């Protein structure tokens with residue numbers, strides 16, 4: 350596999366200026382392969398021999414090129430091209446005044462726009478060192494349930510009636526670590542920063558955490574010299590490997606939503622017909638779970654047992670199902686939802702997406718419950734209690750309904766011991782104690798900016814009578 354830095358297929362940039370916030374379904378690989386890409390280099394990238402040096406003379410493309418285009422369509426087209434670094438900042442607003450909250454959101458938007466527009470600096474670069482044209486910075490702002498009604502039932506800002514339908518404090522799930530208290534983990538705001546360089550993430554994060562209150566006081570002298578408007582609660586970090594493998598050494602990202610822009614958007618963004626408050630249109634729910642991976646428990650398992658836990662072959666990523674004869678030889682089929690000849694029913698992928706052919710009791714097909722996953726491995730150093738390293742996955746997912754998507758998947762399938770058949774057991778990764786969830790929260794990302802000077806969440810306040 351080629352190094353992504355030398356790829357001729359340029360990594361897609363974030364798509365600024367859409368009705369949606371950045372960092373949710375973008376950067377996005379173009380849905381249509383535009384034909385301008387260098388076919389030889391794509392062939393190298395995909396590990397195939399390039400044979401087409403055809404001039405654009407209108408003749409039909411040779412079969413090799415057709416094949417490459419098909420492979421591009423299956424592996425890249427319409428998929429989010431996650432940046433390599435993630436930072437999640439949780440914060441509470443230290444005010445119960447709506448005008449102050451609006452001023453905070455305006456300034457957070459200014460910060461976000463400023464950071465997303467920064468170009469990589471050409472100064473102080475070592476000789477012969479290449480500076481990328483973009484670090485692909487995205488900043489995504491999300492609202493927690495406590496902004497609408499806090500833990501004491503207080504509606505600080507008069508927003509109760511406009512709370513997005515599925516936004517609530519994250520409940521506990523089986524497999525949560527005993528000391529994980531979702532009630533203590535929620536926050537008013539979550540800021541997700543992504544870029545392709547760790548320094549860029551650090552600089553952007555420091556910009557928010559260390560300079561926000563200072564800049565706010567300067568712009569709004571009436572708040573006084575000592576008062577902070579934001580309390581920053583926590584900073585979480587994650588990184589991505591180019592090959593998408595995470596600590597369990599499996600490729601995480603094979604079956605993400607990817608069938609083209611329309612489908613990506615169908616699963617993710619709230620539409621007018623979704624029975625949400627009007628201001629939520631073009632917004633998206635964000636589910637965050639910090640999942641610890643207990644490596645000593647995983648690493649004693651042999652490869653076959655690890656594959657049985659995931660439901661895929663470790664090297665190829667193919668499902669553990671029976672193979673059928675096809676045009677290209679024998680290929681694995683997707684597992685029959687309740688047939689153990691296609692691998693254990695407790696395997697992770699089978700518990701989280703059974704792919705049954707019939708609609709369920711709610712009239713939904715299993716594939717309609719998919720969502721966009723943007724997970725990032727994390728490494729938190731040493732766990733002093735056990736003397737082992739503390740690492741795992743920052744599971745971040747975006748969707749249009751927490752109830753019909755994430756919660757249905759987690760409660761009705763993954764952690765339901767009687768799914769797909771009575772007595773099956775819960776997801777093997779949790780049953781064996783390899784995974785435990787240690788942190789998390791539910792959030793709602795409002796729509797993107799409509800014009801210059803707009804701010805995140807503006808439509809929420811436009812829906813309210815003036816105070």
Ligand code: HEM
Pocket residue numbers: 595597599600601602603604605638640641642659661697698701702741742744755758759763784
């Ligand atoms: C540390 C935690 C986790 C690890 C290591 C992990 C790993 C994986 C791997 C290796 C795959 C197969 C490759 C792929 O299709 O992308 C996968 C698929 C998937 N995972 Fe996870 N996962 C984790 C947590 C979760 C959670 C919490 C959920 C949701 C409740 C989830 C939902 C999914 C879904 C929906 C798929 C695609 C299944 C399909 O369409 O066949 N994962 N995961």
